[in-house]
Amino acid sequence: MSSSISNIVVEEKIIQTTKINSNVTRVVNEKDHTNAPIHIFYYPWYGSPKFDNSYYHWNHHVLKKWDDPSSIPSYSYQPPHEIASAYYPQLGPYSSRDPDVINKHMKMISSAGIDAIAVSWFPRNISDSEGKPWEDLTQIILDTAVKYKLKVTFHLEPYKNRTVESVYKDIVYIIDTYGNHSGLYKMKPKKIEVNKGSSFEKDAKDIAKLEKPVFYIYDSYLIDSLDWSKLTLLNGSLTIRHSRYDSILIGLLVKETDQLEILQAGFDGIYTYFASDGFSFGSTMNNWKNISEYCEKNDLLFVPSVGPGYNDERVRPWNQVNTKKRNGGEYYKEHFKGAHTARADIVSITSFNEWHEGTQIEPAVPYTDSITHPKHPYTYEAYSKEPEQYLHITLEMIKQYFTPHSKDIEVRLEAIV
Template structure:
């Protein structure tokens, strides 16, 4: 019946994320809004076990997505649109499996000019730091450092002690991911100043020998913001984490908190995660649907009308335009600060 089990409805209608025409339009939108890096959910190499929660293998979409991104790069005549991976926790994900994943990714996708070897690792805390160190520390027995499988590895900071665990594991930085404020320690705005400061301190460490943690590689802070959160259509039991959008107010509070913390980058959760109500992609105004339920044992389907939510003022591009404004604001602010204090290591 056209129900997408989400609080909003896409302005472009129901679409496939494997449609090159749709992808090109989406990349144009993101590029025009100042988004330069797009992280794709990746659930591992092709196998019966490597699929998302809906049983969909994400790997076979990557060539289509990367090709569409490259077309937009050529069309724009610019090289500031990149694609990277959001490594998801598929069953059986181990250090050895991840090393094999990296070999597969580099073999199949490194030749795309749009590919950038930055790897966001979701639920990285499921693997202990001492195991991550075997892969990400220079001295680890399965280390990828200074090999063709090297890259920037950004782990999830969820709970209070995860920052140090990421450093110990050899990660290059952290991100917070969640768009529901206060869902976790990492998504609590009051903690962002201290978290970003922690990252800056780690980047200044100069350890020696096998104790070297970060040194000259630095330790990046990536704070994640979102427009709101509402996954009640797919997780009715999670209502307590719903965060109304309040027009632009909710997102602006997160962006202002991130600006004050001075991270290395800001990520947006999300561009098109419609099921969790975190999307900034254009939404249709006044779209109706019918919710149905069977009455007893009869074959009569009772339906009731439901109107999808819409962005404030009925502007489908409200959030993409807001991202563009903030991108220009932060870019100009950073350029001005760099001119004034070029040698200050703590600059945003």
């Protein structure tokens, strides 16, 4: 990184920075932190016999600890009564392919005042080890989201042999396929850069106002920052900048040193994902103020991830240290307060329906399974109030901390509920 002085334009003001090359002009959009968009991570990876010929993901196997040398096969859960979650969904162990489920999900999410879903995404014909490919669901998710005044962004998952070249192809595919859909989420970037003397320089302020698609990149640290820069920097060999595929790329912050890696990679922002406070540097709420200041200093979007709790003991029984009790919703409320205090640019919620890790705000019901193992019945965790408790808390927190943003919520809900 060069330490040369360069001009930055912030609306009509010109300030100086030591953070970018002297051959680059940067335009920065000022941000209203009381009006942060609200995104939520959404998983369309569940299967049931009616739509998929079998259960999947609900039957997730128990994961061994990384230092477990045993060759004993892991236990797989046996739906519908026994599922790989500490909670039991109000809709039962559903299929993500069920149009009625998709419809209900989008209605729930919109009724909670959320702006966009960040849908977990793999390329065509690829999935995680517990599921089946679901890229073909993207169209119906987009169509249904529009029905409920929602937008859709993408949470790009890691896969075998993922490289910056393959991610470039993923972005090209998504934008070529869905780029004109009215349900695709777009926003103005925090900053744009142009080469001095280029054809873009005279239009830089107008370019900065153009909205772009947003991509969260999970486990972005698995690819070296120098490789990422091929995609993100103006002169990169695969650059998306100022092209049809220009997008806002948000990298995952796990360790403290990832901050510099994300900056050097040329990402547009940082997100923290994990809903277990203290699990990682990024997910530790006490660090959010400093992370936010780092982002502000370097013109990065700060996207903390808030969550209602964490419990993955059904799939990682050895991970009790990271379990976080919901405390009747107080844990979730503290997360929202922390995101507001730290001046989030976007608030991401982990999650709508990651049932394995117990981070879901999707409605859950009290349930005891005395059928699968009659001698050892299992009672699932229950919310402290109604099944929709965390949808209600979400709307309450958005109204409390992001007031200007919530002005249109009541109008939107009138058309939905």
